Amino acid sequence: MHEELVGVRYLIRRLGFFVLTLWAAMTLNFFIPRMMPGSPEEALRQRLSKGGAVVTPEQLRTVLAEFGFDPDKNIFLQYGEYLRSMVTGHWGVSIGSSLGVPVTTLIGDALPWTLGLVGLSTVLAFVLGTLIGTVAGWRRGGLIDGIVPPVFIVTSALPYFWVALLLISLFAIGNNPVLPNDFNYDQSLTPGFTGEFIWSVIKHGILPAGTILITAVGGWILTMRNNMVTTLAEDYVRMARAKGIPGRRIMFGYAGRNAFLPNLSGFAMSLGFVISGTILVEYVFNYPGLGYMFYNATVSTDYPLLQALFLLVTLAVLICVLLCDFAVFLLDPRARTKG
Amino acid sequence: MSAIVAGTAAPTPSVTRRPRGGLLRAILRNRKAMVGAALLLLFILLAAFPQLFTPGLHGDPRAIGDVPLAKPSGEHWLGTTGLGQDVYAELIYSTRESLVIAVVAGLGATILSVIIGVSAAYLGGFADDGLSMLTDIFLVLPTFPLIIVLATYAGKGNLTVIIIVLILTGWSYGARQMRAQALSLRNRDFLESARVRGERSSYIIVVEVLPTMISLIVANFLGAALYSVLTAAGLQFLGLGDPNSLSWGTMLYWAQNQGALVNGLPAWALSPGLAVALLGVSFALLNYAFDEISNPALRPVRRRRAKS
Numbered sequence: 001m002h003e004e005l006v007g008v009r010y011l012i013r014r015l016g017f018f019v020l021t022l023w024a025a026m027t028l029n030f031f032i033p034r035m036m037p038g039s040p041e042e043a044l045r046q047r048l049s050k051g052g053a054v055v056t057p058e059q060l061r062t063v064l065a066e067f068g069f070d071p072d073k074n075i076f077l078q079y080g081e082y083l084r085s086m087v088t089g090h091w092g093v094s095i096g097s098s099l100g101v102p103v104t105t106l107i108g109d110a111l112p113w114t115l116g117l118v119g120l121s122t123v124l125a126f127v128l129g130t131l132i133g134t135v136a137g138w139r140r141g142g143l144i145d146g147i148v149p150p151v152f153i154v155t156s157a158l159p160y161f162w163v164a165l166l167l168i169s170l171f172a173i174g175n176n177p178v179l180p181n182d183f184n185y186d187q188s189l190t191p192g193f194t195g196e197f198i199w200s201v202i203k204h205g206i207l208p209a210g211t212i213l214i215t216a217v218g219g220w221i222l223t224m225r226n227n228m229v230t231t232l233a234e235d236y237v238r239m240a241r242a243k244g245i246p247g248r249r250i251m252f253g254y255a256g257r258n259a260f261l262p263n264l265s266g267f268a269m270s271l272g273f274v275i276s277g278t279i280l281v282e283y284v285f286n287y288p289g290l291g292y293m294f295y296n297a298t299v300s301t302d303y304p305l306l307q308a309l310f311l312l313v314t315l316a317v318l319i320c321v322l323l324c325d326f327a328v329f330l331l332d333p334r335a336r337t338k339g
Numbered sequence: 340m341s342a343i344v345a346g347t348a349a350p351t352p353s354v355t356r357r358p359r360g361g362l363l364r365a366i367l368r369n370r371k372a373m374v375g376a377a378l379l380l381l382f383i384l385l386a387a388f389p390q391l392f393t394p395g396l397h398g399d400p401r402a403i404g405d406v407p408l409a410k411p412s413g414e415h416w417l418g419t420t421g422l423g424q425d426v427y428a429e430l431i432y433s434t435r436e437s438l439v440i441a442v443v444a445g446l447g448a449t450i451l452s453v454i455i456g457v458s459a460a461y462l463g464g465f466a467d468d469g470l471s472m473l474t475d476i477f478l479v480l481p482t483f484p485l486i487i488v489l490a491t492y493a494g495k496g497n498l499t500v501i502i503i504v505l506i507l508t509g510w511s512y513g514a515r516q517m518r519a520q521a522l523s524l525r526n527r528d529f530l531e532s533a534r535v536r537g538e539r540s541s542y543i544i545v546v547e548v549l550p551t552m553i554s555l556i557v558a559n560f561l562g563a564a565l566y567s568v569l570t571a572a573g574l575q576f577l578g579l580g581d582p583n584s585l586s587w588g589t590m591l592y593w594a595q596n597q598g599a600l601v602n603g604l605p606a607w608a609l610s611p612g613l614a615v616a617l618l619g620v621s622f623a624l625l626n627y628a629f630d631e632i633s634n635p636a637l638r639p640v641r642r643r644r645a646k647s
Contacts, residue, residue, distance in 0.1 A: 021476045028480075032488055150371065153627050157619035159569050161576050161591070162612030169605045222627070269478060269512075276483025280573050284595075295577060298487055306488060313481045321479055 007329075014325055018318055025314040029307045030082050086311060092304035094297075103308045106293065114289030118278045121209040122216060126267055129220025130260065136221065137228025137259070138251045148221060156218030160277040164211045164284040171207060180204050182286050208285045212277055223266055227259035234258075261332050268324035271317045369632060375624030382618055385434040393428045411606050418607050420593060426607045429590055430614060436586040437618065440502060440571045445564030447506035449513060452563075453556060456517025457544060460525060471518065477511035486574060498581065501574060505567045513559040520555050524548060554629065561626035565619050572615045587611040 085091070091103040136148040172180060185200040231237065232255050240250045275291070282291035290309060297305040367373070385392060411418045418426050459470035489504045524530065533543050549556070574580055575588025578596075582589060590611040594600075599608035 017472070017475060020472065021479055024476050025480060028485070149627070153371070153623050154616075154620050157565060157569075157623035158616045159572055159612055159619065161573060162609070162616055165595075165600065165608055165612060169600050169609065173600050173603075226630075271481075273483075275481045276570070276573065279483060279487070280576070283577060294484060294487070298579075310481070310484050310488065313484055314479070317479055317481055 010329065014322060018322055021318055022311075022314065025311055026083060026086050027079075029310055030079055086307075091308040091311075094302055094305050103304050106305060107290065107308060107312065110288055110290050110293050113287065114278065114282070114291065117205055117208055117287065117289060118212060118274065118291075121212040122271075122274050124209075125213050125216040126220055128213075129217045130224045130263060132217075133221040133224025133263075134228055134251065134256045134259070137225040137232065138247075138255070140229060140232070145225070148225060152218035152221045154218075155214055156222065158215055159280075160211060160215050161280040161284050163214050164208070164281050167207050167211055168284070180207075204287075208281050208287055211281050211284075212274070215277060216274065219270065220263065220267075224259060224263050227262055228255055231255045231259040257331070261328055264324050264328055264331075268317070268321040271320050275313055275317070369628045371624045372628035372632070375621045375628060378617060378621035379625065382434055382438055382621065385431055386438045387435075389432045389434065392431045410604065418604050420597065420607065426590075426610065429585065430587070430610055433585045433587045433590055433611065434614070436498070436584060437568065437571070437588070437615065440498070440505070440586070441564045441568045441618065441622070444502045444505035444509065444567035444571070445560050447502065448509035448563040448567070449556060449560040451506060451510040452513030452517055452559060453549070453552075455510065456514035457521045457548060457552075459514070460518045460521035461540065461544060461548070467518075470514075474511050474514045474518070477508070478515065482508040483570065483573070486570065487577070487579060498584065501571055501580065505570060509563050509566050509570075513563060516555060516559065517552065520552055521548060524551060558626055558629050561622050561629065565622040565626065568615060568619050568622065572612075587615050591615075 089104070091107075094101050094103055094106055132144075132148065136142075136145045139145055180203060182204075185197060185204055234255075237250060237255055240254050245254075278289070279291035279294055281287070282289045283295050286292065290312070293305070294309050296302075297309060420426060420429070455470055455474065459467045459474070462470075486504050486508055489500075489507075530543060530547055533547050538547075571580075571586075572588035572591065575584075575586060576591045576595065578592050580586065580589050580592070582592065588611070591608075594604075594608045594611070599605070
């Protein structure tokens with residue numbers, strides 16, 4: 001009974017944190033663009049007149065009002081309206097390069113590519129890193145452990161974009177390019193569930209995914225290895241050895257399981273870094289995912305799109321943090337009693 | 340970096356018992372620390388005396404030359420840019436700005452995290468709840484997108500803006516660690532005795548608490564500096580820095596814009612990134628080595644090894 005109560009309190013605390021962080025993100029979103037130089041009005045005027053059209057201030061204001069910007073209105077009124085429309089999913093229309101298209105549509109088009117590319121390679125990096133780290137920490141001082149730390153300290157300090165450029169210059173440019181370095185699939189193909197199309201998608205994904213894998217895996221390996229080393233010194237591990245439990249079971253069931261917990265919490269926290277990597281990697285490879293869209297929205301000061309993307313990214317990180325929290329909560333009895 | 344870190348198999352003397360006398364020796368015996376320190380020293384020399392490393396250069400390293408897009412040769416060691424500038428000279432002279440960003444932003448973020456983390460732990464109660472919540476929010480907010488948004492609106496290129504933004508987004512991880520360690524120190528006897536002596540809180544924090552946290556603070560600085568190097572280079576690479584500044588990220592931006600890779604000039608496209616990577620590696624190596632040296636969790640492990 002008591003434990004349940006602690007559990008409920010814990011859940012409420014985490015949910016409160018969730019809502020508060022989301023609100024902070026939305027508020028930052030609202031105020032940063034409005035505090036800074038560079039007005040959307042001016043940007044829109046330039047973009048429209050570039051097309052050859054002469055725009056009067058009145059016309060401009062009508063267009064902007066349709067896009068949800070009203071410079072005459074009280075900023076707090078705007079803020080309240082903004083919060084309401086964010087929560088209800090009315091994220092407005094783009095005022096950037098794809099003028100007038102609903103932001104949700106734009107994001108919906110780009111989301112699957114990022115989820116497929118970044119999601120898969122991040123999870124793969126996490127799983128691989130945890131496994132390699134477990135083995136390296138288990139065979140302390142062994143062959144693997146001799147190579148692992150120095151190599152992966154180096155890879156974890158490499159800039160994402162540099163690895164991307166290196167891979168491009170190795171595999172995609174030169175006399176016989178092996179892999180494509182541009183876009184998400186061959187543009188001459190029509191999307192569909194054909195073997196040719198799927199193969200093209202995979203081929204276009206290898207280099208960006210490889211970049212994320214190379215730069216992300218090192219951190220997991222190092223933390224997991226070090227957690228392993230610390231856990232292996234615990235008394236219960238010695239006890240397990242004394243009882244004659246097979247090594248493999250000690251490695252995964254006794255030491256690995258406990259060493260894994262901090263790594264799991266770290267996974268959620270590091271997602272921010274993964275996202276930063278995504279923007280750079282997608283930019284280098286012109287991969288039409290959310291990161292590339294974010295970059296483009298910045299270049300064209302597309303407020304609605306920027307806001308929606310930032311909110312979405314924050315939401316994604318928060319959900320992951322929450323999931324990892326609950327996973328730790330389930331896996332670790334100690335977390336339940338702490339409250 | 341990781342919160343729980345232990346060392347390698349390299350036999351280090353038991354520095355944990357005599358932190359002061361053994362520290363230098365431990366650093367000297369740690370190969371990772373030595374490599375990291377040597378790299379960092381090299382970069383400091385490059386930043387302080389760039390002219391020593393570019394003997395063929397007279398005047399401005401960005402001077403526009405006659406031969407654009409040249410391949411590496413005896414005259415231009417790393418080739419030339421689209422405007423005929425010597426890539427090698429630019430690379431050497433760019434060290435200064437990149438190193439300054441790393442050190443200043445790293446220091447700023449560390450100071451901020453010490454202030455917030457230690458005061459949260461020391462004040463306790465309501466202030467602790469508030470500061471911890473603030474820390475957690477900043478920890479979770481996706482910083483790089485936030486930085487891009489801030490840097491875009493705050494006017495591109497301004498070095499001060501980039502540094503301030505890096506500090507504002509880089510402190511939270513450290514603050515959390517500082518708070519945890521300061522909390523564990525709070526009820527120690529030596530602090531209790533200072534309180535009984537009637538010392539002021541500010542005295543206790545500055546003279547008693549901070550010196551015991553020095554290893555965590557140094558590790559934090561190294562982590563924050565690494566983060567700043569990589570993030571600043573990423574920002575400049577995306578074109579959010581000053582396009583006329585001399586820094587590795589800006590060089591990368593121009594290399595990307597003028598199609599260095601497509602024009603068959605990998606030396607130009609890759610060397611600034613390699614410099615960023617090496618500076619990052621030197622911070623990461625030092626950080627890891629510092630963890631190894633200062634973490635007492637090593638001791639039982641060493642005993643286990645000695646037995647087997």
